[in-house]
Amino acid sequence: MSNSFIIGQYVPGSSIVHRLDPRTKITIIFFFVIIIFFANNLLSYGVLAFFALLSMFTTKIKISYILKGLKPVWFIVIFTFILHLLVTKDGEVLFSIFSFEVYSGALYKGLEISLRFTLLILMTSLLTLTTTPISITDGVESMLNPLRKIHFPVHELALMMSISLRFIPTLMQETEKISKAQASRGVDFRTGKMKERIKAVVPLLVPLFVSAFKRAEELAMAMEARGYNGGEGRTKFRELKLQRVDAFIFIFSALILVVFFFTRV
Amino acid sequence: MSSFIEFKHIHFKYQQGEDWALKDVSFHIEDNEWVAIIGHNGSGKSTIAKLMNGLLFPQEGEIRVQDLVVNEETIWDVRKKVGMVFQNPDNQFVGTTVVDDVAFGLENHGIPREEMITRIDNSLRAVNMEDYYNHEPHRLSGGQKQRVAIASVLAVAPELVIFDEATAMLDPKGRATIMETVQQVRETKNVSIVTITHDLNEVTFADRVIVMNEGKVWFEGTPREVFKQHEELQKIGLDTPFVTQVSRVLESKGINLVKEPINHKELMDELWTLYSIK
Amino acid sequence: MDIIFNKVSHIYQPNTPFEFKALENVSFHIQSGSYVAIIGHTGSGKSTLIQHLNGLVKPTSGEVKIGDYVITPEKKLKDVMTLREKVGIVFQYPEHQLFEETVEKDISFGPQNFNIAQEVVQKRIPELLKAVQLPENILQRSPFDLSGGQMRRVAIAGVLVMDPKILVLDEPTAGLDPRGQKEIMDMFYRVHQEEERTTILVTHSMEDALKYADHVIIMDHGKVYMEGPPLEIFKDQEALNNVGLDIPEVIQFLNKLESKFHISIPFRGQSVEQLGKEVAEAFKRGDKSE
Structure with a gap:
């Protein structure tokens, strides 16, 4: 890293x-x-x-x-x-x-x-x-809370932020893993002409997208299985x-x- | 009528025009029972799991959880009763830390904050993860993440927990801790357990085993009865435990074991009674 | 191509609060043509170790030699492509590296990067498909339409197509069902035997190590904990238990027979069939010394 x-x-x-x-x-x-x-x-x-x-x-x-x-x-x-x-x-x-x-x-x-x-x-x-990023998210959510009155989706925004934060390290690990796998198959990310280097990114991006979609799908299913049904009627654990x-x-x-x-x- | 969950003649396919993933599947699971569902990849075992808590709906047949028929209207109640642990430890970890993840399910079900705190405490303790409250998922091993997933499910106090190949992506150490955790849960809580797996050593802990093959219930019985089907199991691509394989050879050489041994100790004991009395 | 590690250490993010010693003073010598199993818990340094084999990472100190290619901390990697062509790595869940529109294109991707002539690749593909047990009509299909097991085989073919002299396998059967696992492991063993290929298998399965490897390296906390032929290593149950590892079930079983019935059957790699026969005979002879 x-x-x-x-x-x-x-x-x-x-x-x-x-x-x-x-x-x-x-x-x-x-x-x-x-x-x-x-x-x-x-x-x-x-x-x-x-x-x-x-x-x-x-x-x-x-x-x-x-x-x-x-x-x-x-x-x-x-x-x-x-x-x-x-x-x-x-x-x-x-x-x-x-x-x-x-x-x-x-x-x-x-x-x-x-x-x-x-x-x-x-x-x-x-x-x-x-x-911690999650505390920052909590802080922002709490400070934006008044905007709920004008139907601004504060809960959804905060959930999106926290899930992104949660998955950044995972996706970074994944990027590293795939780039190493492709480097082992002879992809050269570091040298070569600009055009070649841009081309070298495709074998990295396609698998990353495929896996990100798969993760999103599985995560959505896991969230549903655990009873997630939108912001309505939810209580909150984190308290500032x-x-x-x-x-x-x-x-x-x-x-x-x-x-x-x-x-x- | 005492069954906790009941599948009645279930037919299911993922897309129109495809083959049935499940064909006329019927079975039931009792209160406090541990049922293992085995079968090779593509035998329909994971589909069953998703049908059990309304992540999928059958085209034909009826699924009943206690007095609820599983359908669009009842899924939120069903999901309170039926919890599920999935295969990939990363893709079911919603929270940014351990404690957030356990809280997620409780928040969804609208549990008041004070009660949340005690429930989180108890469930993390039940899976021996109480020292990891503020850990982030990428600093946990696969086995630890799965234990958090179990805690998250237990916190909601379900009556059935499904483990959908929950150990498949773990190393042996992770696998062992998960199996210990499941046994511990089973002893201390009033829950039914369904483990979906192709690891036959995991099967030995169950009360009953359902063997799936090509979308059908192929065999149903105790682990002992299942392992007696040694040759047939191999034909449908399932491997039997080492002990079963050895016992088969011993029997063919004229050593008559009385009951089908399912672990080393039982085999040793069988041999002991046979050869120390003489 | 021999592989020599000489006092290799690797530290991630040195001089930060996140510093982590993945490898510490690791030395070993792998003979060309051998089948080596590397065993250890997650976090014992196995993954870092194998990434040194084709220059994905450099040691923080020490020296790695692959044939006559030398990797040291100071020097920049020169012509690392020549090394990567000879060292094929099948990573964990290799199907995650698929990206082309068709299976054929994905398999040909590596050779293309290494400038291997198209005709040579075309010649290799049919036998390759046979080796990984995929039908020929799969070539024009999208890799993303295949089943998990088939995707795994395509990805493996994409590494084997380079005909690497050293084949590194990082838990190649993780997540497959028992039948798939056995097929893949047997396939790698055939590939290993075909030419004078060196195979390095990272695994958690003591059974596989016992069955296929002729040399075992046990890693623990970034260090080489034990090293030797499998039968030697698995004699020392206590040493393995101390680092939370088990011995293969067969040997556990024979050890129990020994301690309970004083029946001693040495393990020489017998099949279950053969073993059961020997056990039955021993009992019938009444081989017990009270």
């Missing part, structure tokens, strides 16, 4: 961040994402970075592991940074490489965008690192309850928010 599969994958733990109600985490991250666009000076970015780093340390997950997970994102960050250096022409000329002139505004803008991006990715990956620690974190975050608006210019 390649390492890229583990980015943002849930890491079990018992830190405060792990124990928070998913709704708390989703709400905080939602606001964080909005607020990040209001930051306009070094100090305000400092406050946000402080909050993000504090959250990161509180999870008690190895920092090296979190950073490693962000690896593919570094490329995008650096790319946008360089793009800004080349394109933006604000402020005074700082220095020039070959015939390219780098402006101070470009440097500032580039740094700002990169920082924003990094913070965004860091915070959202903290959510997935410390929350806000704890004291959620209240504490909310207040703390609000405090940071206030500090943040004071630091803005």
Whole structure:
């Protein structure tokens, strides 16, 4: 299994961040994402970075592991940074490489965008690192619940999400298995011209679809056998309850928010 | 009228124009009885399972579960009484974790949350999976997943549990734990059990065996009576246990075993009475 | 082609919270032309082991040699196709790899990838069908219209068509009924004997290991736990029981005879028929030492 599969994958733990109600985490991250666009000076970015780093340390997950997970994102960050250096022409000329002139505004803008991006990715990956996908689903279902009144299919949506989550690892294992079987029959997924590589995907996709359909059929039958008959009359096992620690974190975050608006210019 | 489930002259085919998958099949299963249904692939044994809880309906004949005739209107009540464990451990695991999966059936039947918690506890304990509450399915072995499937069925408190080749995809260790679990369930709960299998060693635990061949009930009797049909069984593509095979040879060499032994111990005991008295 | 494992270890997702040691310091030597059974519980490292045989994975440390092809952790796999052409793997539930419109196309898929001439393939197909016991008129049918057992046979034909020097079988009979199981296993044994082919069978069935293999490797927790000829291995019931494995039923039976009646009949691969005869004779002679 390649390492890229583990980015943002849930890491079990018992830190405060792990124990928070998913709704708390989703709400905080939602606001964080909005607020990040209001930051306009070094100090305000400092406050946000402080909050993000504090959250990161509180999870008690190895920092090296979190950073490693962000690896593919570094490329995008650096790319946008360089793009800004080349394109933006604000402020005074700082220095020039070959015939390219780098402006101070470009440097500032580039740094700002990169920082924003990094913070965004860091915070959202903290959510997935410390929350099981099913808790996220529960959180989303519970937050969408008011929409039931306008006949929005909240239960069906949540069930679909949870079944997809349930089968992602299974389908990934299956993909790996079939690709290995076809590789043993001489399919080369890695080298060759683009056209050949696209062709090589067919022996992988057809069996995957066939098996996914078969699974879906059997799963539907198993669900039916266990009395599934739509959302009507169903009770629910999973229950979300806000704890004291959620209240504490909310207040703390609000405090940071206030500090943040004071630091803005 | 005391039968728990009764098949009366059932005819079934999957599609029009095809051959009958089941031809005039009649049998009954009593309360608290363990019935094994055997037959090679395509003999119609899995079709029977699906008919039992209304996943399929026969074209002719009538199926009765207690006082309910199985049809579109009664299936939800029938499914409360008849639970089913399928072959593929992955394709019947609905929940993202063990506890969610057991809860799924209870949620469907509208069981209140407080009661759910005790039922989940009890049923996971009944299959020795109480230490795996929050495990995700891809971190469980096939045998463990099947035990969760059994717990999910037991939680709904059915009166009959069908095991439709539930051990076919497991390794020997998984198979053994499932068979132990089934025996344990049988001893501690008031349920009838139907095991559908082609593993003849599993058959020895049953009270009664129904042998299916080409869509018909080919033989019905105790495991001992079935294994006496040694040669005939081989003709319809079923393998008899090692003990049966050895006993046959011994008998042909003039060693007269009194009763048909169905396991090593019985064979040893038979030989013991024959050869230690002299 | 000899197969040599020299202190092979394989670790999945190293340096992450999900790190898992699948193989640890595994060494063995498989002679060309032998039939080897690899036995162990799910998770004992068997699947990882066989994936080293055609370079699907590389060892994390140690060295694998297949004939003169060497796989080490450092070096990139060179011309891995030449290796894969010689090592055919029948995976568990191989019918899951079928994808072509017709049986014929699916069987020819492997050879096409390895640039084996179409005429050669056409020549092989009839005998191949005979070997896997499928009728010729099946060639133009869609593999998805076949029964489970037939699909399995088509998939197996799709591997055999490459005429591999080393044939790796990962529980090839899982999920089949007893008759199907026996037919497939007997078929592989014929294929094994035909040429100087090396066969590696991953199995849970002690009976199959005893019946077909001339060498057995028992795996436990990523390590080689025992290794030797089947009759030697199955003498040590206790060692096998310690890792949750059983010995074949025949040998269990003979052991019980020995302990209960002091009748000692050594197992030499007799058929049930022969064995029953020997047991009956022993009883009639009154072979018991009180």
